[in-house]
Amino acid sequence: MTKFSILDLAPIREGGNAKQALVESVDIAQHAENWNYERFWVAEHHNMRGIASAATSVVIGHLAGNTHKIRVGAGGIMLPNHSPLVIAEQFGTLATLYGNRIDLGLGRAPGADQYTMQALRRSVSEEVSEFPRNVVELQHYLKPAEQNQRIIATPGEGTNVPLYILGSSLFGAQLAGMLGLPFAFASHFAPKAMNDAIEIYRNSFKASDQIERPYLLLGFNICAADDLETATFLRTSSIKSLINLRRGSPGKLPPPEYNFEKNLTDSEREMAQSMGKCSAVGDTITVKKEISDFLDRTKADELILNCSVFDHEARLRSYEIASEVMTEINAKRSEEIPAAVNYP
Numbered sequence: 001m002t003k004f005s006i007l008d009l010a011p012i013r014e015g016g017n018a019k020q021a022l023v024e025s026v027d028i029a030q031h032a033e034n035w036n037y038e039r040f041w042v043a044e045h046h047n048m049r050g051i052a053s054a055a056t057s058v059v060i061g062h063l064a065g066n067t068h069k070i071r072v073g074a075g076g077i078m079l080p081n082h083s084p085l086v087i088a089e090q091f092g093t094l095a096t097l098y099g100n101r102i103d104l105g106l107g108r109a110p111g112a113d114q115y116t117m118q119a120l121r122r123s124v125s126e127e128v129s130e131f132p133r134n135v136v137e138l139q140h141y142l143k144p145a146e147q148n149q150r151i152i153a154t155p156g157e158g159t160n161v162p163l164y165i166l167g168s169s170l171f172g173a174q175l176a177g178m179l180g181l182p183f184a185f186a187s188h189f190a191p192k193a194m195n196d197a198i199e200i201y202r203n204s205f206k207a208s209d210q211i212e213r214p215y216l217l218l219g220f221n222i223c224a225a226d227d228l229e230t231a232t233f234l235r236t237s238s239i240k241s242l243i244n245l246r247r248g249s250p251g252k253l254p255p256p257e258y259n260f261e262k263n264l265t266d267s268e269r270e271m272a273q274s275m276g277k278c279s280a281v282g283d284t285i286t287v288k289k290e291i292s293d294f295l296d297r298t299k300a301d302e303l304i305l306n307c308s309v310f311d312h313e314a315r316l317r318s319y320e321i322a323s324e325v326m327t328e329i330n331a332k333r334s335e336e337i338p339a340a341v342n343y344p
Helices: 018-034 056-065 084-098 114-121 128-142 170-179 191-204 228-246 266-278 284-298 312-342
Strands: 003-008 039-042 071-078 102-107 163-167 183-185 216-224 279-282 302-306
Touching (some): 003 018, 018 039, 018 056, 018 312, 039 102, 128 163, 163 170, 170 191, 228 279
Parallel strands (some): 003 039
């Protein structure tokens, strides 16, 4: 069975505000819980006028406090911005309050420009090469304390909050394999490196106390609607948002626009097409085929779905259709597995 989850950026819409975005994120998490999504992750971004999840651990606490069973976590915390001890204390506190429902995904990118990095850290001397050491240090704080251990995360020690390595390049794949941790690849916006990252992760994996075999999560864009025309129209919001980001002018999530792609440059159109390699856009039948084909190619253990749709109700509907599709796919595969065993 392939698990399915949500990556949410708490998008702030044009004409909207951060409070509205956070209220809508809670609503989606509550629906996702009823639609059998495995987890609901929010991501750390700073100095982004269109993203309301900058204080990631605070948002996770709010989401966990308004849900009951769905796992909630970070996808992810950009560890170079923080002390490992502080993150251990924050997520140890969350685990203490909400039990075994908290995930901690870790990335090595700063998630910000150099001026924002300096504002966050007061120094930009911290090298990304320190990321592996910081991951191990953080992992140490979350384990039971050793005898005479001088620094103990309280809360945090002994919570064993599960760690996930996030990546959009081959570095994260190597590190996740070496440490024996689950690996979440950002294929929803970096599809070109996906196949190599998958191969490196699986080939380099070493069993650990957390997991015994590789566990691969892949980012996947979803824009599902009751008909193809509506889905294609709704999808233009995310394409516009990505292009604005690449142009150096990120902002709030824009409304959809008919015939938007006709005005794109060749490079922008190529960018939109590249996103489509790890995306499903359309009605139920189309989305089911595109997700099935993607799973056949990648053998992912879990899909992390991202949906950037301007209208909240349409966004909910997209996630509802995705849940229905994943349930059907899993049911079909569970029927096929015994047949394959009985009739090799």
